[in-house]
Amino acid sequence: MPTGAARSRILKTAKIKITTKCNRSCDFCIFADGAQGENMPQEMFSTVLDRLDTIPFQQLHINGGEPTVHRAFPELSRLARTRLPDKVMVLGTNAITLARNHRLMDTTLECYDQVLIGCDDEHGNYEQVHATVPILRAAGKTVVVNSVLEGISDHRLSQLADLCAAYGAIHVTNHVHHIDVGQPPNDLGGLCARYLDQHLMVELDGSCYRCFNAMAKDDSEFNIYDSDFAAKVFAPRCAHYRFCGKCHEYTDSGSPVIPLRVPESATAA
Numbered sequence: 182m183p184t185g186a187a188r189s190r191i192l193k194t195a196k197i198k199i200t201t202k203c204n205r206s207c208d209f210c211i212f213a214d215g216a217q218g219e220n221m222p223q224e225m226f227s228t229v230l231d232r233l234d235t236i237p238f239q240q241l242h243i244n245g246g247e248p249t250v251h252r253a254f255p256e257l258s259r260l261a262r263t264r265l266p267d268k269v270m271v272l273g274t275n276a277i278t279l280a281r282n283h284r285l286m287d288t289t290l291e292c293y294d295q296v297l298i299g300c301d302d303e304h305g306n307y308e309q310v311h312a313t314v315p316i317l318r319a320a321g322k323t324v325v326v327n328s329v330l331e332g333i334s335d336h337r338l339s340q341l342a343d344l345c346a347a348y349g350a351i352h353v354t355n356h357v358h359h360i361d362v363g364q365p366p367n368d369l370g371g372l373c374a375r376y377l378d379q380h381l382m383v384e385l386d387g388s389c390y391r392c393f394n395a396m397a398k399d400d401s402e403f404n405i406y407d408s409d410f411a412a413k414v415f416a417p418r419c420a421h422y423r424f425c426g427k428c429h430e431y432t433d434s435g436s437p438v439i440p441l442r443v444p445e446s447a448t449a450a
């Protein structure tokens with residue numbers, strides 16, 4: 182159970198990246214390493230669940246890479262559902278395997294409350310998304326389809342919007358996150374509003390980021406194995422991540438951060 186100062190605060194999401202393997206290789210992706218990626222071992226996943234059980238949070242996101250290509254996806258999903266029964270379980274997927282593998286779809290229907298699906302030209306999964314959204318919605322799952330605006334035509338966008346409207350799914354659009362695609366650097370001031378009691382992302386090696394989209398191999402603040410892990414989740418922050426300077430989602434919360442600026446040369450993830 183949470184202790185001390187953490188008791189009065191609560192995270193919106195904890196996100197576990199269970200694999201860096203993926204069955205796609207989207208140009209804008211910094212999270213996956215194709216077939217060369219690695220899976221989180223089951224023992225490690227169990228340890229992460231133990232540690233997460235010491236902090237207050239609302240939603241458990243299972244992500245990758247493509248989490249359904251982890252060979253133990255069904256076992257991991259059931260373990261999380263059983264161990265953290267009061268959490269909203271959310272799966273982030275490209276839906277490609279769900280469309281063709283009944284066992285993985287059944288696991289998803291059994292274990293998850295919400296399914297977030299990336300869908301655009303890079304994902305190349307229009308057919309699979311059109312096949313899976315009706316099944317997920319018929320089972321009462323919340324479904325959010327997310328398209329990156331830099332990677333989809335107006336025609337495809339309106340087709341997805343129609344699909345979501347027909348089946349009661351939610352269609353959202355987004356920009357590529359914290360990747361240098363020619364945009365000017367952010368004028369970084371105070372802490373990103375998304376720093377504050379919102380997200381914790383746990384990487385394959387247990388390194389932790391207090392940001393939903395963050396990733397840089399040497400920029401983690403702490404690790405899931407730290408003895409004071411629960412305190413660190415809610416500890417005051419003192420710096421921006423290196424990639425915040427190029428992130429479309431930066432919003433100045435007004436809370437101070439030292440140093441005030443990240444070097445421009447260090448802003449790309």
Ligand code: SF4
Nearest residue numbers: 203205207210213246
């Ligand atoms: S499907 Fe998702 S995880 Fe896989 S390469 Fe594309 S954006 Fe990355």
Ligand code: SF4
Nearest residue numbers: 373392425428430431
């Ligand atoms: S600016 Fe972007 S990468 Fe940085 S903390 Fe905010 S959402 Fe995360």
